[in-house]
Amino acid sequence: MAPKVFLTGTTGYIGGDSLYTISQAHPDWELSALVRSKEKAEQLTSKYPKVRVVLGDLDSADIIEEEVKKADIVYHFADCDHVAAANAIAKGVSHHTKENPVWLIHTSGTGVLTWEDQRAKTFGIERPKEYNDWDGVGEVTSLPDDAFHRDVDKIILAAGEASPESVKTAIVCPPCIYGPGRGPGNTRSIQAYTLSASVLKTKKGILVGQGKNVWHQVHIQDLSNIYLALGEAAAAGGGNATWGKEGYYFAENGPFVWGDVQRAVAKAAFEKKLIPSPEVEALSDEEVAKILPFGLYAWGTNSRCHAIRGRKLLGWNPTKPGLLELIPDIVEVEAKVLGLI
Numbered sequence: 001m002a003p004k005v006f007l008t009g010t011t012g013y014i015g016g017d018s019l020y021t022i023s024q025a026h027p028d029w030e031l032s033a034l035v036r037s038k039e040k041a042e043q044l045t046s047k048y049p050k051v052r053v054v055l056g057d058l059d060s061a062d063i064i065e066e067e068v069k070k071a072d073i074v075y076h077f078a079d080c081d082h083v084a085a086a087n088a089i090a091k092g093v094s095h096h097t098k099e100n101p102v103w104l105i106h107t108s109g110t111g112v113l114t115w116e117d118q119r120a121k122t123f124g125i126e127r128p129k130e131y132n133d134w135d136g137v138g139e140v141t142s143l144p145d146d147a148f149h150r151d152v153d154k155i156i157l158a159a160g161e162a163s164p165e166s167v168k169t170a171i172v173c174p175p176c177i178y179g180p181g182r183g184p185g186n187t188r189s190i191q192a193y194t195l196s197a198s199v200l201k202t203k204k205g206i207l208v209g210q211g212k213n214v215w216h217q218v219h220i221q222d223l224s225n226i227y228l229a230l231g232e233a234a235a236a237g238g239g240n241a242t243w244g245k246e247g248y249y250f251a252e253n254g255p256f257v258w259g260d261v262q263r264a265v266a267k268a269a270f271e272k273k274l275i276p277s278p279e280v281e282a283l284s285d286e287e288v289a290k291i292l293p294f295g296l297y298a299w300g301t302n303s304r305c306h307a308i309r310g311r312k313l314l315g316w317n318p319t320k321p322g323l324l325e326l327i328p329d330i331v332e333v334e335a336k337v338l339g340l341i
Contacts, residue, residue: 015077016183068092103234123300124209205266211259
């Protein structure tokens with residue numbers, strides 16, 4: 001029997017591309033999606049007429065609880081910092097039993113690993129600390145409470161720990177995402193895209209501090225494949241995936257240095273005749289914050305992780321081009337949005 005699958009965030013970037021991947025692979029699955037407006041619902045159903053629309057937003061606690069209660073698999077793609085939605089999902093999964101378990105696949109983010117920079121207010125420097133989701137998973141699931149996304153991660157983990165036989169949780173934790181999404185709504189990411197837009201608006205290349213900080217990367221279409229693999233494992237009664245306390249999956253395809261990206265954006269913008277010089281200017285923390293309030297976090301922190309679990313257990317094999325390769329495309333996308341070309 002086809003599983004009943006409830007999804008949030010399907011008109012967003014991650015959820016939209018994952019919906020595309022999941023529906024292509026399993027047109028027989030019974031999909032229902034939380035959508036916050038009639039306009040968004042029309043956007044969704046025009047491309048996916050078989051998806052059952054559930055009108056409501058992330059504060060619609062009763063609606064979310066009821067849908068989670070009815071579902072076999074839950075994909076939470078929407079705002080990973082929305083505590084009320086996470087609590088409603090946790091309440092919904094508590095209705096499940098050992099005979100009728102639920103598989104909860106939650107989206108977090110490797111911003112959770114930036115806590116040292118956030119505490120020390122150090123941006124643009126390199127930190128050597130690296131995390132992994134295999135033998136280092138215990139460290140990842142016990143990060144400090146003031147780390148980004150940690151409060152919601154804890155709610156999801158606790159829901160699984162409270163009823164391990166009836167609630168199977170997996171947390172997918174992507175780093176810097178890029179590439180064209182294939183969903184019905186937002187098809188653009190944030191970090192490299194807001195950087196490109198900021199360079200185009202200010203007409204100059206920028207460098208955050210020394211530009212030595214390191215993040216990891218994943219193409220949106222590679223990321224969607226790990227969600228698909230987890231969904232397929234869930235539909236098979238758990239499959240080869242790990243669930244619960246160790247069910248934590250970094251989804252990354254290698255590191256990059258933010259200074260290299262910042263230089264590449266300036267070079268691409270200059271070559272497209274959108275800014276007068278390919279040079280980058282090192283900015284103070286205050287200057288970066290003035291350009292974009294969350295710019296220090298987005299472009300100046302360190303977030304270093306290794307995705308071992310997905311590769312080992314699910315056969316996840318990212319194949320798309322790296323971020324640096326796609327910077328000219330990203331600059332062009334943002335230039336079109338700004339009406340510059």
